Amino acid sequence: MTVQRFAFVVDVVPERREEYLRLHAAVWPEIEAALSAHHVTNYSIFLIEDTLFGYYEYTGDDYQADLAAVDADPVTKEWLARTDPCQVAFGRDARPGDGWRRLTEVWHLA
Template sequence: MRRFGKLIRLRPEHRAEYLRLHAEVWPEVLATITACHLRNYSIFLEGDLLFSYAEYVGDDYDADMAAMAADPVTRRWWRLTEPCQEQTRGAVPGEWWTPMREVFHHD
């Protein structure tokens, strides 16, 4: 199992819309997340920063993320959520959310 922490900025003018969308996530989007082997997926908010945490339990992360990106319902969802977000200075090419480096973990 691999753990991922990612960060992105929430545009203040879209805060209410983003929170509304995530209070009613489409079942098809949730099914795709599960089918792509992500578990314990959470998004936290502090000020204007969004922090996501997910555990990947599959065998081919890149293939699963490509399958998620190809899903038409997920793509429609992202068209609604992406205008609410703004990349951070640490964003890397090919990633919308900024990957975070794990510096500590204890089981």
């Protein structure tokens, strides 16, 4: 099995920080099930100041199709409707609507 690693970064809107943390203190089971069903594993989100760092591993064969299926899920759409307003694109090159920005892996120790 091939494992692909993905890392992303986004800033949290300071006024919505507590809301974001509250939502993620009890992620909906349907969200976790949808991710797991589409080969997303070892998913973590970390926080430093007002920046969120997300990491997950993908173990499937068709990343684009699996993530499209997760995004099309009605419960996922509702989850994102609640969490997306809590986020703003990270970095000086960010544009409105960028959301989570993917990081380039520089080094990995297996």
